[in-house]
Amino acid sequence: MGTTSAVPPNTTRPAPRVAIIGAGMSGVGMAIRLRQAGIDSFHLYERNADVGGTWFANTYPGLACDVPVRNYQYTFAPNPDWTSLHASGPEIWRYFDDLAKQYRIREAASFGTEVTEARWEGDHWVVVTDQGDQAEYDFVISATGVLVRTRTPDIPGLDTFEGESFHSAEWNHDVDVTGKRIGVIGTGSTGLQLTKALAPAAAKFELYQRTPQWILPWTNFSYPGFVKALHRRWPGLFKWEGKAWDLVTVIPFGNAMIKAGWERTMIAKACELHLATIRDKKLRERFTPGYQPGCKRLIVGSGFYRLFNRSNVDLVDIGIERIEPNGIVTSDGVLHELDVIVLATGFDTQLYLRPMELVGLDGLRLSKLWDSSVYSYRSVALPGFPNVFTLIGPQSPFGNQSLFGVAETQIAFAMNRIEEWRRGEFESMSPTVEATERFNHDVRTAMPGTIWVSGGCESWYLGPDGTPTIWPWTVADHKTMLATVDSGDWNIERTGTSGC
Ligand code: NA7
Numbered sequence: 001m002g003t004t005s006a007v008p009p010n011t012t013r014p015a016p017r018v019a020i021i022g023a024g025m026s027g028v029g030m031a032i033r034l035r036q037a038g039i040d041s042f043h044l045y046e047r048n049a050d051v052g053g054t055w056f057a058n059t060y061p062g063l064a065c066d067v068p069v070r071n072y073q074y075t076f077a078p079n080p081d082w083t084s085l086h087a088s089g090p091e092i093w094r095y096f097d098d099l100a101k102q103y104r105i106r107e108a109a110s111f112g113t114e115v116t117e118a119r120w121e122g123d124h125w126v127v128v129t130d131q132g133d134q135a136e137y138d139f140v141i142s143a144t145g146v147l148v149r150t151r152t153p154d155i156p157g158l159d160t161f162e163g164e165s166f167h168s169a170e171w172n173h174d175v176d177v178t179g180k181r182i183g184v185i186g187t188g189s190t191g192l193q194l195t196k197a198l199a200p201a202a203a204k205f206e207l208y209q210r211t212p213q214w215i216l217p218w219t220n221f222s223y224p225g226f227v228k229a230l231h232r233r234w235p236g237l238f239k240w241e242g243k244a245w246d247l248v249t250v251i252p253f254g255n256a257m258i259k260a261g262w263e264r265t266m267i268a269k270a271c272e273l274h275l276a277t278i279r280d281k282k283l284r285e286r287f288t289p290g291y292q293p294g295c296k297r298l299i300v301g302s303g304f305y306r307l308f309n310r311s312n313v314d315l316v317d318i319g320i321e322r323i324e325p326n327g328i329v330t331s332d333g334v335l336h337e338l339d340v341i342v343l344a345t346g347f348d349t350q351l352y353l354r355p356m357e358l359v360g361l362d363g364l365r366l367s368k369l370w371d372s373s374v375y376s377y378r379s380v381a382l383p384g385f386p387n388v389f390t391l392i393g394p395q396s397p398f399g400n401q402s403l404f405g406v407a408e409t410q411i412a413f414a415m416n417r418i419e420e421w422r423r424g425e426f427e428s429m430s431p432t433v434e435a436t437e438r439f440n441h442d443v444r445t446a447m448p449g450t451i452w453v454s455g456g457c458e459s460w461y462l463g464p465d466g467t468p469t470i471w472p473w474t475v476a477d478h479k480t481m482l483a484t485v486d487s488g489d490w491n492i493e494r495t496g497t498s499g500c
Pocket of ligand 1 (some may be wrong): 042147154168186188190192209210320344345346347391460
């Protein structure tokens, strides 16, 4: 098996039929790469009504990305017109909208359509949807995302609340929250952004905190017009700015997550100094986490703590006992009367492709393979499922990284295999069980040094047995491990062979 070749092959083989499941960041990226390679025989399936994934579904006030925007875009489709270092949710969605138009993504997509099953039929896949359609493909690309299925807390009486209540990812824009009594449950990145956006104009704002979070102080700034003009005139500047942000943020953050060292110390110090800006000692104690910074996904931003000096803003860190028609009752028996309750309670992060069923070689089912926990081969493939590649699937590098860079590495891996197939170099390939087990053994061995294990917290990175289901090395390692195919790790069917 070779490495990269974007050159169309000298072969009479028909173009590969590719099903892309999900039209979010990674699915759209894959579709663009296929178009750029002259392969139009692909189809996207998307359960939302349009492209964008997370950036389509989430529309809550204050939504923004905490990764510098020059690193939060495809390197093969840079945008010179970003308005600020940290782009807002609507601006990121417009980026996808523009790309969808430019690369005719929507005409190759079924929206409002969920894939329920994909079956391997010996030499091709049959993809079945909830609309009753089915179609045949040579490859299945899973691009189903990670922060997708909302997690609704199991609080007694939630359904009896007579005000407005919704999850942050299902924002109800018919509700005018200005001047209302608002309770936000959850203190992740979403809870922080909502607090900054809603607290100033609320009659009363209460943030319900179960676990305090570390917050890295950070600021945003706008790009002046001349910077955009420069970027348009000399697109090469993007590379330098992207590389600079890589050096200042992406690489040190990545290193801090996986091993002890100056990066971890520096990030911890910055968070501690930020916390120390709270003058009121009692309030500071209530905001002080009991675990190391980075163990839960680090929150990035400034201006949050000082909002709690306002008379209309309160931190509620007494447990929630139940919800009544008029508001939330805490375990001290106090009823907090509210008009709106927002559930910023996160996502079920261990589902990935599920509830979709994949049926692979010898009737192997994904639900069986992932019975006790999700896993993969090097974050891109699954044993027993030929010609399936996963983007932003289990064991991808997640901790405070730009998922664009991660997805690009995985897309390049899938594209290289598709180009090889196009040249007739193989019929189907899937990683061996042994190689997958070896990879997972290496992952488990590397985990204890990571902040997600040693940091002493519960987080959405952890699988059911408490082991993180994410990549324990650097993004550079991820790139290296996916630059080539270790052919001994794969069952490869070639024409006229029964595997090697
Ligand atoms: P997160 O980061 O998963 O945060 C969810 C928050 O909701 C977290 O503070 C949880 O507390 C809290 N939570 C969850 N269930 C409950 C119940 N039952 N009661 C009280 N509090 C609860 O989700 P976000 O949407 O903020 O961010 C998701 C990702 O988006 C983020 O990591 C970035 O990648 C961007 P806990 O800490 O579990 O005690």
